[in-house]
Amino acid sequence: MNSKIKKHVLENGLTILTKEIHHAPLVSHWIWYRVGSRNEIAGKTGVSHWVEHMQFKGTPKYPINVLDAAISKVGGYWNAMTYLDWTTYYETLPADKITIAINLEADRMINSIFEKKETELERTVVISEREGNENDPMFRLSEVIRSAAFDQHPYAQQVIGEIEDLRTLSRGDLYNHYQQYYTPGNAVLAIAGDFETEVLIKELTQKYADIPASSISPHIKVTPENKISKNDQITVEGPGDTVYVQISYRAPRATDDDFFALMVLDSLLTGPASLSMFGGGSISNKTSRLYRKLVENDLSVSISGGLQATIDPFLYDILAITSPEKDTQLIIKSITEEIDRIQNNSVSQVEIDQAIKQAKALFAYGSESITNQAFWMGYSSMFADHTWFDAFIGNLEKITKDRILSASQKYLDSNHRIIGIYRPSQKEND
Amino acid sequence: MDSQKIKNIPGPDTISTFTLENGATILSFSNFNSRSIYMIGILNGGGVLDPSKKTGLAHFTASLLSRGTKNLSFSDFHSQLESAGANLVFSCGSQHAWFKGKALAEDAELLFRLSSDSLRNPSFNREYIGRLRNQLLASLTIRDQDTSEMASLLLDRYLFPDHPYGQPIDGYIEIIQSITRSDIIQFHDQVYSPADMIIVVAGAVDGKEIRNLSEKYFSTWKKNTAVQLENKLVPPPPANIIRKHKFIKGKSQVDLLMGCFSPARTSPDYMPVFIGNNILGQFGLMGRIGKIVRSKSGLAYYVSSSVGAWSDVGTWEFSAGVNPKNVKKTINLIRKEIDRFVKSHVTDQELDNSKSHLIGRMPMSLESNGGLANAILTMQRFKLGLDYYQKYTGRIKSITAKQILTASKRYLHPDRLIITSAGPGEEIT
Numbered sequence: 001m002n003s004k005i006k007k008h009v010l011e012n013g014l015t016i017l018t019k020e021i022h023h024a025p026l027v028s029h030w031i032w033y034r035v036g037s038r039n040e041i042a043g044k045t046g047v048s049h050w051v052e053h054m055q056f057k058g059t060p061k062y063p064i065n066v067l068d069a070a071i072s073k074v075g076g077y078w079n080a081m082t083y084l085d086w087t088t089y090y091e092t093l094p095a096d097k098i099t100i101a102i103n104l105e106a107d108r109m110i111n112s113i114f115e116k117k118e119t120e121l122e123r124t125v126v127i128s129e130r131e132g133n134e135n136d137p138m139f140r141l142s143e144v145i146r147s148a149a150f151d152q153h154p155y156a157q158q159v160i161g162e163i164e165d166l167r168t169l170s171r172g173d174l175y176n177h178y179q180q181y182y183t184p185g186n187a188v189l190a191i192a193g194d195f196e197t198e199v200l201i202k203e204l205t206q207k208y209a210d211i212p213a214s215s216i217s218p219h220i221k222v223t224p225e226n227k228i229s230k231n232d233q234i235t236v237e238g239p240g241d242t243v244y245v246q247i248s249y250r251a252p253r254a255t256d257d258d259f260f261a262l263m264v265l266d267s268l269l270t271g272p273a274s275l276s277m278f279g280g281g282s283i284s285n286k287t288s289r290l291y292r293k294l295v296e297n298d299l300s301v302s303i304s305g306g307l308q309a310t311i312d313p314f315l316y317d318i319l320a321i322t323s324p325e326k327d328t329q330l331i332i333k334s335i336t337e338e339i340d341r342i343q344n345n346s347v348s349q350v351e352i353d354q355a356i357k358q359a360k361a362l363f364a365y366g367s368e369s370i371t372n373q374a375f376w377m378g379y380s381s382m383f384a385d386h387t388w389f390d391a392f393i394g395n396l397e398k399i400t401k402d403r404i405l406s407a408s409q410k411y412l413d414s415n416h417r418i419i420g421i422y423r424p425s426q427k428e429n430d
Numbered sequence: 431m432d433s434q435k436i437k438n439i440p441g442p443d444t445i446s447t448f449t450l451e452n453g454a455t456i457l458s459f460s461n462f463n464s465r466s467i468y469m470i471g472i473l474n475g476g477g478v479l480d481p482s483k484k485t486g487l488a489h490f491t492a493s494l495l496s497r498g499t500k501n502l503s504f505s506d507f508h509s510q511l512e513s514a515g516a517n518l519v520f521s522c523g524s525q526h527a528w529f530k531g532k533a534l535a536e537d538a539e540l541l542f543r544l545s546s547d548s549l550r551n552p553s554f555n556r557e558y559i560g561r562l563r564n565q566l567l568a569s570l571t572i573r574d575q576d577t578s579e580m581a582s583l584l585l586d587r588y589l590f591p592d593h594p595y596g597q598p599i600d601g602y603i604e605i606i607q608s609i610t611r612s613d614i615i616q617f618h619d620q621v622y623s624p625a626d627m628i629i630v631v632a633g634a635v636d637g638k639e640i641r642n643l644s645e646k647y648f649s650t651w652k653k654n655t656a657v658q659l660e661n662k663l664v665p666p667p668p669a670n671i672i673r674k675h676k677f678i679k680g681k682s683q684v685d686l687l688m689g690c691f692s693p694a695r696t697s698p699d700y701m702p703v704f705i706g707n708n709i710l711g712q713f714g715l716m717g718r719i720g721k722i723v724r725s726k727s728g729l730a731y732y733v734s735s736s737v738g739a740w741s742d743v744g745t746w747e748f749s750a751g752v753n754p755k756n757v758k759k760t761i762n763l764i765r766k767e768i769d770r771f772v773k774s775h776v777t778d779q780e781l782d783n784s785k786s787h788l789i790g791r792m793p794m795s796l797e798s799n800g801g802l803a804n805a806i807l808t809m810q811r812f813k814l815g816l817d818y819y820q821k822y823t824g825r826i827k828s829i830t831a832k833q834i835l836t837a838s839k840r841y842l843h844p845d846r847l848i849i850t851s852a853g854p855g856e857e858i859t
Contacts, residue, residue, distance in 0.1 A: 023463035026794060026797065065714070072714040075789060075794070076791075093790070121726075123728070124728040124729065125729075125731050128729070134683070135682060238680050241575070242571050284517055284519070286512065321568060321572075322568070361533075368466070
């Protein structure tokens with residue numbers, strides 16, 4: 001049987017979360033650092049993501065090619081991600097090879113080299129990654145919306161960073177960032193799979209206990225922003241024949257009780273979505289209110305919503321994709337009308353029950369994977385703690401009509417939102 | 431890897447198999463570690479059956495199967511699925527139409543009932559044909575701006591001239607605009623049939639229940655007059671370098687593809703090439719190619735190679751996303767690595783590493799119900815034997831460096847490649 005999550009904290013501040021799952025001989029090992037684009041300042045954007053790339057460039061003990069061979073040789077897979085509030089590194093591998101991941105991550109928490117030559121080689125790789133993003137109209141739209149939706153907060157910046165910053169960041173910038181944030185007290189280790197907790201904790205203690213705790217508080221002061229201060233409509237022009245309409249509202253932080261109400265609200269408006277980045281399954285949204293209102297009335301060809309679990313209030317997005325001959329103002333009006341209906345108390349208990357059943361199904365699909373289970377433990381620790389994950393379904397089940405009504409009125413305020421429209425440009429298409 | 435603990439490898443002793451009188455074969459595998467089930471089915475109706483000048487008809491038809499039936503409106507169909515937290519989608523590949531569903535185990539019957547009704551009694555309602563047409567057209571306009579998709583389209587066109595594999599499954603804008611309801615009805619009538627259909631279910635349900643549901647919902651589908659796959663001869667492999675570039679305005683990065691044929695899934699060359707490709711462009715941070723293009727030269731964020739295989743042929747593709755000024759350099763580096771790969775044996779260490787990787791990886795690919803169902807489908811579809819994955823370790827271990835070199839040389843040559851790209855830069859026609 002699968003066990004519950006166990007928490008263990010080492011003297012140097014490293015938090016270890018474990019969950020035994022014995023149905024397959026696998027282990028998934030994740031180390032999470034509380035650092036992302038939220039911790040970046042103007043002129044140094046993209047530094048967290050670039051540091052993540054540099055973590056694959058080796059240590060004296062595990063030079064560059066040894067690192068990937070060690071994991072890959074045993075059939076494991078590994079990767080890393082940087083986001084708004086966090087950076088994470090994971091390895092999923094056969095259970096009897098867990099020591100490889102432990103040794104590697106404990107080592108690169110303090111011993112990465114950041115060679116000058118490798119830093120320069122990676123500069124072009126990161127710029128190439130940004131150029132790939134720029135090929136996507138949605139990235140361009142997201143850039144201007146994020147920038148407009150925040151006055152000062154670092155969430156205004158894309159995780160990949162500004163191109164000017166990617167051209168000027170130095171090896172010193174990267175290494176300082178690494179030293180500042182890659183410390184035991186700023187990390188959470190989340191491991192799920194086929195192991196015995198006691199034995200594992202002993203091994204982890206042996207490998208991590210000697211890493212000194214940092215005396216410097218790694219975090220810069222960030223002031224959360226609540227309501228979007230304006231009601232703006234921004235048009236971006238670019239190549240293509242497709243129109244994208246995105247409406248972004250301020251969303252509550254993940255630890256706010258309203259977050260779960262907004263999750264259910266999103267499900268009613270645009271269909272169910274999993275917060276997991278490792279999927280496990282999806283459910284279509286053809287009975288959602290905005291699908292019926294927009295797609296069934298031929299105003300758009302698709303509709304989707306986006307809500308992220310974050311430390312500070314971020315954004316809730318509604319995105320419609322349509323063709324150039326459609327009336328974008330009518331699309332915006334239709335979305336606003338549907339939100340007005342909800343704000344005028346049109347939600348039924350049946351709708352809420354369906355949204356909760358869908359969330360439970362997505363949760364069950366996602367739980368098939370050991371990798372996903374380890375992901376959830378660490379992920380929830382980045383903006384709350386692991387109990388957030390344990391209480392996820394229970395919190396959704398507590399959502400009532402009144403709470404949805406209240407959340408819709410508080411967050412989906414048409415006087416405080418950013419509307420972004422991406423339109424094909426005649427000039428760019430010529 | 432403790433082989434005693436690998437309980438999830440499906441084999442003849444754990445897969446329930448039976449064939450209905452109409453020819454449909456149903457396989458199931460019980461996995462009570464999860465609370466859900468995953469269903470996948472394939473049947474006649476892939477893009478290779480698109481009539482001349484109707485490229486995209488098969489895909490249009492398959493996509494319409496989730497748009498309501500003669501018994502259930504679009505709205506009722508999706509209400510039943512979504513209120514159960516289930517999902518059921520229909521589409522097609524080049525060889526088959528397919529459907530995939532996922533539900534909590536308690537809703538297994540829902541997936542059988544709706545998939546059977548959709549396949550047998552689609553309404554092809556005019557309103558939904560119009561709506562889907564608009565959705566398909568929108569996705570095609572997005573495709574036209576997608577550098578990766580356009581490079582891929584060009585590669586297929588020049589690798590498979592005058593062959594259905596050279597055509598995009600989702601068609602072209604002008605053809606999708608012209609497809610009529612009667613084209614769709616005729617295609618469905620002529621092509622869809624339970625004969626040779628394969629359905630695989632994996633999850634928290636036992637084989638007996640799957641058998642009962644299959645008989646209840648599929649045994650009364652009596653039809654064996656469907657148009658069958660015509661094995662159109664695959665064109666000869668590229669004889670030299672063919673270089674094409676599609677200029678797309680306003681893009682920052684070029685998506686680059688280089689490709690040639692690879693062995694069919696059932697060919698004895700498949701396994702040596704599969705392992706060889708792992709060494710060339712997969713292992714670790716994308717094998718030899720990743721090491722030279724990304725790690726040593728810093729030219730690309732992504733670069734890798736892959737092999738894909740059907741029952742008659744496969745493709746070997748090398749892909750990279752690069753700045754326009756680095757395209758030539760990247761092509762030359764990849765060609766140089768290909769040249770090295772087909773001129774000398776892979777090293778013992780490379781071979782050991784890749785074998786160990788592929789053997790260790792197998793249990794992970796079988797971790798989820800989706801992974802299990804797809805593995806069983808592959809065994810059945812390509813007639814590999816239901817013990818294929820149980821004997822997988824032995825098969826991998828038996829491959830030698832000599833076999834890899836011999837097999838790879840039959841397909842891969844640095845001077846015989848289709849090289850396509852899309853993005854910034856002057857068009858090469």
